[in-house]
Every structure is written in structure tokens, then in C-alpha cells.
Amino acid sequence: MTVSWNGTVHEVADWFPLLTPDRWDDFLKDIKENGLQNPIVLDPTGQLLDGRNRLRAVNELGIEPTWRVEEGNARDFIISVNLHRRHLTDTERAFIGAKLTKEYEAEAAVAKKEGQRKGGRTKSKSISTPSWREKQEQSSNTKAARRLEVAPSRVRTAKAVAEESDLVEAVKQGTLSLSGAAKEARRRKQERKHAANPGKPLRVSSTKPTFNETNDFVGWAKWTWNPVTGCQHDCVYCYARELAEKYQKRGEPGYAEGFAYAFHPDRLPAPTHTKIPGKADPTDRLWDRVFVCSMSDLWGKWVPADVIRDVLTACNAAPDWTYMFLTKFPSRYAQFQAKLPPHSWVGATVDYQHRVLRTEQAMTKVSAEVRWLSCEPLLEDLTFHDLSMFDLVVVGAQTAIGATSLARPQSAVPPRWEWVQHLVEQADAAGVPIYLKDNLLGRTDGQHPGMVLRQEPPR
Numbered sequence: 347m348t349v350s351w352n353g354t355v356h357e358v359a360d361w362f363p364l365l366t367p368d369r370w371d372d373f374l375k376d377i378k379e380n381g382l383q384n385p386i387v388l389d390p391t392g393q394l395l396d397g398r399n400r401l402r403a404v405n406e407l408g409i410e411p412t413w414r415v416e417e418g419n420a421r422d423f424i425i426s427v428n429l430h431r432r433h434l435t436d437t438e439r440a441f442i443g444a445k446l447t448k449e450y451e452a453e454a455a456v457a458k459k460e461g462q463r464k465g466g467r468t469k470s471k472s473i474s475t476p477s478w479r480e481k482q483e484q485s486s487n488t489k490a491a492r493r494l495e496v497a498p499s500r501v502r503t504a505k506a507v508a509e510e511s512d513l514v515e516a517v518k519q520g521t522l523s524l525s526g527a528a529k530e531a532r533r534r535k536q537e538r539k540h541a542a543n544p545g546k547p548l549r550v551s552s553t554k555p556t557f558n559e560t561n562d563f564v565g566w567a568k569w570t571w572n573p574v575t576g577c578q579h580d581c582v583y584c585y586a587r588e589l590a591e592k593y594q595k596r597g598e599p600g601y602a603e604g605f606a607y608a609f610h611p612d613r614l615p616a617p618t619h620t621k622i623p624g625k626a627d628p629t630d631r632l633w634d635r636v637f638v639c640s641m642s643d644l645w646g647k648w649v650p651a652d653v654i655r656d657v658l659t660a661c662n663a664a665p666d667w668t669y670m671f672l673t674k675f676p677s678r679y680a681q682f683q684a685k686l687p688p689h690s691w692v693g694a695t696v697d698y699q700h701r702v703l704r705t706e707q708a709m710t711k712v713s714a715e716v717r718w719l720s721c722e723p724l725l726e727d728l729t730f731h732d733l734s735m736f737d738l739v740v741v742g743a744q745t746a747i748g749a750t751s752l753a754r755p756q757s758a759v760p761p762r763w764e765w766v767q768h769l770v771e772q773a774d775a776a777g778v779p780i781y782l783k784d785n786l787l788g789r790t791d792g793q794h795p796g797m798v799l800r801q802e803p804p805r
Contacts (some may be wrong), residue, residue: 350416351401354391356423362434363518365399368746368758369789377403385414387423395420396427417577421449421696425493431792437524439496439519440504446493446534447505450486486680487794499625503528510534512596523587525559548676554619555612557636566740567635567670568626573657575600575641576607578648579674581697582753583723583744586641591750604673604751607642609653617664635668635691645673654682661687672720676708693718697725709735716804724761727768738804741769742783760788770800778805 365373377383386397394401395416404411416423422428425446427432434442447578487505491498506528507513513531516522522530557569570585575590586605600610617636626633638661644654655714661669668689673679676694679686686692692714694705709717717735721728722742733739744759766786773780779802 348411349388349392351388351394351413352387354392355394355398356389356420356424358421358445359395359398360422361445362424362428363438363599370399372789373399374403374406377409378407382412385412386778387414387416387427389420390415390417393420394423399537411462429495433790433792434494436500437504439494440500440524441508441514441517443487443490443494443501444461444494444508446490447486450489454486470671476714497625500524507531521592523559555614555616556620557616560637566632567637568630568632569620569636570640571613571636571643572600572646573610573613573616573660574608574639574649574653575610577643578602578646579609579643580752583747583756583759584750584752585745587750587752588747590641607648608648611656614656614660617667620664620667631668632721634666634689635670637670637672639671643673643675644671645675651681654678655685658682658685658687658773665689668715676705676712679712686712686714688715690714691718692718693720695720695722695730697721697723699728701727702728702730702766705740706731706735707736718804721769723759724765724769725759727762727765730766730772733772733778736778738779738781738802739769739773740781740783741766742788743785745785758785760786777805779803 348661355636377400381402384400386400387393387395401411403409425442487501488498491501494501503524507524510527510531513527515520516526517524557571560568577584577586590601590605594604594634600608600613620636622633633770638657638717642651643655648778660666662685665688667687668691669687670691670693671679672693672695674695676692677693679692692709692712694701694709695707696719705719709719716737718738718740719736720740720742722740723744724741725744741761743761744756746758747756749755766782770780770782781801786798786799790796
């Protein structure tokens with residue numbers, strides 16, 4: 347069958363993200379050197395089902411495309427090839443699952459109407475009534491979640507956000523967690539409902555402060571908590587500055603100051619109000635961990651001592667959590683040794699050699715359940731006198747951020763392999779576990795799976 351592209355793309359194909367700019371150059375180079383290895387797939391009407399990136403590449407390179415026609419179920423084909431070829435995060439799968447849920451719901455509504463038109467309810471094949479669980483398994487949401495290989499609860503959450511394009515974009519950019527976006531989407535829905543019925547009083551939420559559930563870009567804890575925001579280290583690569591300034595422009599509560607120092611006492615009760623959700627795997631210890639002040643440095647010299655004491659008092663009011671601290675000013679830890687909660691990870695960031703000596707001197711003066719070292723981003727070759735004081739060494743790359751008030755956009759910067767190797771050798775010599783972050787891998791997909799990195803737990 348000879349079919350020409352009619353200039354349109356199947357809507358389901360557009361559910362899947364295109365290649366990111368950092369992967370596009372490698373993709374283009376591969377096609378330029380090796381030619382188009384896989385044809386672009388059309389349906390019998392000439393609509394594109396698969397190959398948006400390939401089509402863009404051959405057009406850019408001036409290469410004649412090759413085509414193939416797929417005559418089966420277009421939606422199932424598109425989902426199948428993309429699921430098995432791409433590395434999709436759970437959040438990306440959840441948003442696609444939300445779209446698929448709507449299609450399943452629409453099909454169910456049509457089938458119901460068709461059944462009624464033909465003579466009423468369909469008789470059950472079984473005399474037993476389906477259980478609640480069986481009904482749930484048959485639901486559109488569960489069906490879509492199974493198809494996308496993601497938790498049904500995550501698909502439901504994504505569906506709540508899907509109609510708010512700015513919130514969807516914020517989640518995709520990593521500036522807002524999926525659960526946080528869902529909460530904001532519900533608030534907006536309530537406001538619109540009130541605007542349509544002004545005679546009814548608006549229900550004001552009495553929600554107490556809780557931790558924020560992290561998104562797919564945070565791998566070491568399931569929660570963040572920011573009773574303090576803002577920082578004065580002025581690192582040009584700081585992701586938190588970029589996020590804070592975005593939140594400020596959008597008018598997000600708590601970010602009126604942008605990335606200037608701010609204390610939020612209303613957030614202090616969060617440890618006692620946060621509950622581990624029922625969806626959590628009880629064996630997954632990440633649900634017990636909260637990263638404290640991911641949008642600041644709690645131990646920075648500009649933070650008043652009484653503010654640090656207030657935060658630690660709030661931690662000790664809920665001692666079952668594991669609190670993860672990280673700073674570039676570790677000399678302050680010793681001052682608050684007696685106030686540290688029983689389950690504490692106290693950490694120091696070292697990106698350049700000039701931080702090594704003072705970090706070693708400071709960390710020998712503090713004790714905690716876990717003392718850890720974060721070399722993220724690793725920006726030069728580091729040599730330590732003795733790593734044995736640490737229970738874990740984390741190594742990562744500099745990730746890309748957009749323009750901020752401090753600097754122009756910053757590109758992703760991978761460390762040189764010999765720097766990573768040098769750190770691993772020092773950690774091994776000291777008997778310290780090492781955790782190499784996934785962002786060291788660079789491009790990963792079905793054709794570039796990457797090596798298995800050492801990601802050891804702390805001792």
C-alpha cells in the first residue's frame with residue numbers, strides 16, 4: 347500500500363514528549379552518520395503515528411524519509427512503541443494515563459448508550475455481584491494505569507491537574523510536585539465553582555501545614571520541608587534560586603521575597619501533621635525521610651540561631667522522621683549538636699577543593715545517625731585527607747538551569763571521569779559507601795541504557 351503523509355499527526359502521538367534539546371544533537375548526529383534506520387509510520391489515511399523526531403531530523407538534514415503503513419489499532423500501536431522504546435518517568439506516564447483514562451471513559455459512555463438503545467441493561471454472566479475490588483480493576487483509571495505501568499493513584503492525581511496547563515508545565519519542569527499541583531488545581535476548581543454560584547459561601551480549607559511530596563527528580567527522600575527559604579551563597583548553578591524566582595513571578599505563597607532569606611514559622615508544625623500515605627510501600631525507607639530546607643541553607647551564617655533552634659524543636663516534636671540536612675557551612679552543626687533530632691543525616695556540600703579542609707574540620711566535631719558528603723555538582727578534582735568520618739559519599743553532575751537574577755542560563759556540566767574515579771578510590775580506601783547519581787550517565791534510552799552505577803546505602 348502506497349500512502350503519503352497528509353501533514354497531520356495522530357493526537358495520541360502528541361501525548362509523548364519530543365526529544366529534549368540535550369538529546370536532540372546526538373539523535374541528529376546519529377541519523378546524519380548512519381542514515382534513517384527506522385521508517386516513519388503512517389496510518390492508511392496518511393496520518394503520522396510514529397516518528398515525529400525522525401521526520402524533523404530528515405527534514406533538517408535534507409534526507410529522503412522512508413515510510414511504513416500500520417493498519418491496526420492506532421492508539422494501541424502508538425502507546426506500545428513509545429512505552430517500550432522510551433525512558434518515561436512515572437510523572438510522564440501518569441499524565442499520559444490521565445489522557446487515556448478520558449478516552450476509556452468516553453468509550454464506556456458510548457458503549458453504555460449503545461446498550462441502552464438496544465434494549466436496556468446487559469444481563470450479567472454471573473449471578474454473583476462484583477466486589478469493590480473487581481469494579482476498581484475494571485475502572486477506566488485502573489485500566490489506563492495498568493497500560494502505562496504506573497500506580498492508579500498517580501494517574502488520578504495527574505487527571506486532577508491535566509486541565510490546568512500552567513500547572514502541568516510546572517510539574518514537567520520540576521518546579522512543582524504532582525501532588526502540590528493537584529492541590530492547587532482543586533483550589534482553583536473550588537474558586538471557579540464559587541464564582542459561578544456567588545450566593546454560596548466559599549469553603550475555606552483548614553488544611554494544616556505538611557511536608558511536600560517530592561517529584562521524580564528527587565531520589566533520596568519522598569518529602570521536602572522548607573520552614574526557611576532563600577540563600578546567600580550565590581552559586582550560579584543553584585536550581586533553588588531559579589525555582590524561587592519563578593514562584594515569585596507567579597505569585598506563589600511564601601515566595602514574595604524571591605530567593606532572599608525568609609523564615610516561615612507557619613510551616614513549623616508540618617512534621618507532626620504529615621502522615622505517610624496508604625500507597626507507600628512499608629519497606630521503602632524513603633517515605634520516612636524528609637529533606638529539610640531544599641530551597642535554602644538552614645545552617646547559613648545569615649540564618650539567626652533562634653530560627654535554627656525553632657526548626658530543630660519542630661523536628662524533635664516528631665522524632666520518628668529521618669531529617670536530612672545539607673549545608674556549605676558545616677561549622678554551625680557543632681553549635682546545635684544537642685538539639686539534633688535522633689534520626690539525622692547531617693551533610694556537607696563540597697564542589698571545589700577550597701571547601702575540603704574546613705568541611706573535614708567541621709564534620710569531625712559533630713555526631714549523627716549518618717554523616718554524609720555531597721559532591722554535587724563535582725566541579726573539579728577533589729582530594730580529601732580522610733573520608734572515614736563520613737557514612738556516605740554522594741557524587742553528581744551540574745544540571746542545567748534557566749536565567750536567574752544572578753546569572754545567565756547555565757548548561758549541564760558533567761564531571762570528568764577521572765574526578766569521579768578519584769573520589770570512588772578515596773571512598774573505597776576509607777571503607778565508605780558511595781552513591782553515584784543518575785545524572786552522571788548523560789543520555790539514556792532504549793539504545794543507550796547506561797551502565798549500572800554504584801548506589802550504596804550509608805553504613
